[in-house]
């Protein structure tokens with residue numbers, strides 16, 4: 001098979017990408033995958049040390065990478081961060097809305113503060129970044145918006161609380177964005193992880209029995225790793241996926257099919 005053929009389908013050379021929460025976990029793996037496929041990548045998250053480490057690692061791999069430290073829960077900060085990120089390599093062609101918090105009180109004990117904090121990062125920020133970058137992508141005739149959702153958008157377990165609601169909103173947001181911008185070459189899709197061993201669920205990982213149960217809930221028989229998202233992200237960001245939009249792709253080891 002010719003490399004030219006594969007490059008024509010999947011290369012991200014010459015594109016720019018913005019990955020929220022791109023310094024750790026799934027976002028870090030997606031950022032690396034996009035960058036190694038040719039995109040210039042800007043990571044946006046709060047923690048400076050993690051951002052610096054990720055950027056240094058990506059540059060060490062020969063990738064073009066930069067970072068913006070910002071709290072996406074704050075709307076003014078988000079708007080400033082979006083401008084700052086776009087100033088590095090140009091307006092992004094690829095937007096990955098991956099940053100999220102999972103504050104786990106059961107719904108009965110969940111206060112307005114947790115609801116607001118969850119929605120601000122998990123749903124409002126993806127909406128606001130879409131409003132900021134989607135129209136420009138449409139005007140340029142090419143764009144890729146990718147949201148990272150959760151099983152809890154589709155079924156309740158381990159205290160879905162506000163988190164599951166915010167993630168369910170992302171599925172509908174991708175469809176609304178697809179309706180608005182796909183006629184102009186912008187695809188908008190959602191990836192749904194299963195249970196992935198990252199910082200986000202560090203507390204759950206302290207219970208080996210629970211971890212084994214979650215692995216058994218997949219058809220493949222293991223929990224997810226951040227690198228499991230590399231291929232799906234590059235594919236959906238690529239020209240090859242130009243006719244796929246408004247869709248939800250489960251990257252979950254078969255958990256949802258089980």
Ligand SMILES: NC(=O)c1ccc[n+]([C@@H]2O[C@H](COP(=O)([O-])OP(=O)(O)OC[C@H]3O[C@@H](n4cnc5c(N)ncnc54)[C@H](OP(=O)(O)O)[C@@H]3O)[C@@H](O)[C@H]2O)c1
Nearest residue numbers: 021024025026045046047071072098099100195196198200
């Ligand atoms: N791990 C799983 O099992 C699993 C399952 C389903 C879905 N997901 C989804 O996968 C995505 C990535 O999560 P992960 O598992 O890779 O965990 P993670 O490493 O904790 O990633 C979350 C990222 O979001 C960033 N973030 C959180 N709040 C932010 C804010 N206010 N402003 C800017 N950035 C913020 C964090 O960076 P800072 O703290 O530095 O800001 C962090 O890099 C999330 O959308 C999550 O809901 C994960």
